[in-house]
Amino acid sequence: MEYFILKIARLLRESGINVNSDEISDCIRLLKMLDLDKMDKYTFYQLINTTLIKFPWGPDYALWLIELYFGPDLEMSSDHLGILKSQGCFSQEEGHGGSAGKTVPLELLIEAVLNNEIDLIYAVLQGLNLNLELSIEDREKGLAIFRTQSGWNEAANHIEKAYQQDELSEAEYQAARATLEEWNHLLKDETERQLARNMSMEHLVQEMKKRNPRTVSFLDCDDAQITQMSQEIQKIGRKLAVRKGRRRKVGPNGTINLNRSIKHSLKTCGIPLNLIKMQRKRSKPDLWLLCDMSNSVSKFIYFMLMFVFATQQRYANIRSFLFVDQLVEATDYFQEQDWTGSLSNLRKVSGYNRTGYSHYGNVLLQFLDLYLPFLPKKTTVLILGDGKNNRNRLDGSEVLAQIKEKAAALYWLNPLSKDQWDKGDCLMTKYREYCTGAFSVANIEELEQFLNSL
Template structure:
């Protein structure tokens, strides 16, 4: 590997949010020089990848920069003019078997019990077809699903599932099929990402697939665990913040007044410096969480965030709402959101129309809870601002804003969507200290650093 490829790889990894320190780079250069017989790829992977979740990013970048430095659509299409025939079980007839394709490399994956060799993966569909889908403006997952349909993937897995249920497929062949299924899905996704990077001439398509930047509603179970771990760390950080009072300390800010007093007592002689630190205070927090249908993709993470905050804050009140409010501060919270979801479902059936009414929610809070709101409290609203064409009643959020220390609104929608006719964010925004987009882990991280 020459120095230019090395630099490009490091730059690309950093561009897609893989953390690489200067020490990692130095260690990699030393190892590449001292161990020329070892695989360069394995050396760099072991030194640059610190989280299993980043392995896919590394593999994709390696293929783009090192294995396929010049993506040529014409080359791909010429190489794939002939249909690919997968290894088959000669004793069993396949189901379907027609393939879809587009007349240029369509294949069938439907033969019962066949073994998908990894060397065939790149030939399942012409790269030119993937580029064509990329230019159509579809999202990544939409393209993946379309490609899978075109190579008859779903018929293939259904035929194998049926064969296994009928005990026509040996156990060993079944597990081999499952591995092939996962490999195929990963390969298709990598091919699509490569096409997007080539089309946009940017690493942005890859960066969007990092767990920090993916929408919370599209995360895998493994990525959800990463986000939950991050939320726990942020909750610990939020639990205490410097107050307005000071205390004597061994280090911190120099305490000028104390130094002067000591020097006066000692005839103006200065013996040592005095320091002071702010006394940590436990902030008061009021959380309002929209649990309507439009917020359903984000509710699990909002609930988890509230759970972590409740575990850290001594003074916290939590309200759920749709078109009216209910206090869940005394609810028994744990890491499993199923109990909270059941509470939301049961309450919604008996006390809500299912359509959000922010105006009525703010009115109820002012009439029944405003007196209990401290002037030192911070109000955090988690919602999309969709009011279903009902009156905004912004005078009530104005009263809440005038009473509380701060009002922060976390909205999963992009700011362009706030202009929709049924969205009241533009009206409510003027009464908030700050409004943030909050639909990914990176958004949560930025909010914590900025606000708390």
């Protein structure tokens, strides 16, 4: 069992979750205090959750990891209510061919869908013991197989046919569709579990990264992860807001500055000697944001704007510009005291999207004409976008050189990985030459790496 703990710790580390030696030692120490003969899945889940995964989103992540190895909820699949036994659901007469020689109780499943009994459907699925062959590696293909094996397709067709023949009311039909969707979600979860168990260690780590809010791609995250990722973004923003800059000033604390101390002591011939200490002071630069609002990067922009909002007290002045093919200033819409209000205001901005296709060349030239003359020297300019110019001849790269020359710094944050910067209509390799720095920021972990490099 200790080896299994070490294996899980290694998987967590490789998937982006920092697990130190003390936490591993605590986990093993607690494990030795438990009666292994009475160890069940939930005890092991609590052990992992309280010692190795210490994040607000840790419980869900730990549960997924444990179920990957030990299977899904046994309480629901054990038929503790005796429903399946009393219904005789696995009799050959009323079923259809299922997995591993078992039959699908189609009539029972259809009745469960109509009565919105997802617990019963779950119990039936566990009794069917659905399994994917090792050769199956594609999620959609695996899900299609499970839909067929479990009777989902036949149940869905039955519901559609009954609705078309006016055997179901609109309310009954919508309720049945909702239950079918829950059933489909159960099949998706089981597909992912079995694919992960059949995967190599490398593929398993990649799957774990997709479920880790800190390593999942901004562009690929699902709605359920947005809340978890938002909490992480705001936490990083609050830390950065109070982080001191690189410049130093004289203060009561800090490191001793020998040169200043000696110069000061010369005024009194070195008697007495007062030590001059220098401490880091909080910098308050200006920040100008240029945000690509194309649909392809909308989630990335959402998180980056949230991050900037959380750090706004760090900056003396923030100006925000939105664009797709036209540049529009949105600074006045970003003045609310809370993020929800600012986001609501930003959605009211219009005029930055005429064609639906991003045009960096046109946007940068507009910036050159309208705003570059008023760009203060201490301003940091931050461009947020994927650098895809949609094959427009005008790319605006010469404008980037002028922005870099006039501003304190010009950074470009791109949600695409660097191996995609030269593909298709992405011009990032060309754009990066004219920036102080261009970074791939595909997830929260890479955002932190960028911030630590400043």
